[in-house]
Amino acid sequence: MFLQAGANIPTPAYTADAIAHEVGHGLGLRHIYPGAQAPGEVMDYDFAEGMRESFSDLVQQIVEPPTATGDPQTNTHNPYYHLKRYVLG
Numbered sequence: 001m002f003l004q005a006g007a008n009i010p011t012p013a014y015t016a017d018a019i020a021h022e023v024g025h026g027l028g029l030r031h032i033y034p035g036a037q038a039p040g041e042v043m044d045y046d047f048a049e050g051m052r053e054s055f056s057d058l059v060q061q062i063v064e065p066p067t068a069t070g071d072p073q074t075n076t077h078n079p080y081y082h083l084k085r086y087v088l089g
Contacts, residue, residue, distance in 0.1 A: 034056060
């Protein structure tokens with residue numbers, strides 16, 4: 001996580017979400033586009049202050065590189081499933 005000159009200091013909630021997001025990458029998770037299915041998903045690009053974010057157990061579109069609608073090839077990923085698979089084996 002990098003701060004730009006003149007940027008606001010991130011809140012503790014934002015910092016915790018960013019750390020969880022980056023740890024998710026370290027465990028093999030991908031960016032996803034949850035849409036309305038799973039608001040508050042750790043592996044998306046949006047942080048909503050005041051919303052408890054988590055790893056959702058839904059199949060969702062991969063977003064690489066980040067776009068507003070997801071992967072044009074409609075590849076999918078389930079962050080919670082992969083988190084369990086990579087951590088528990």
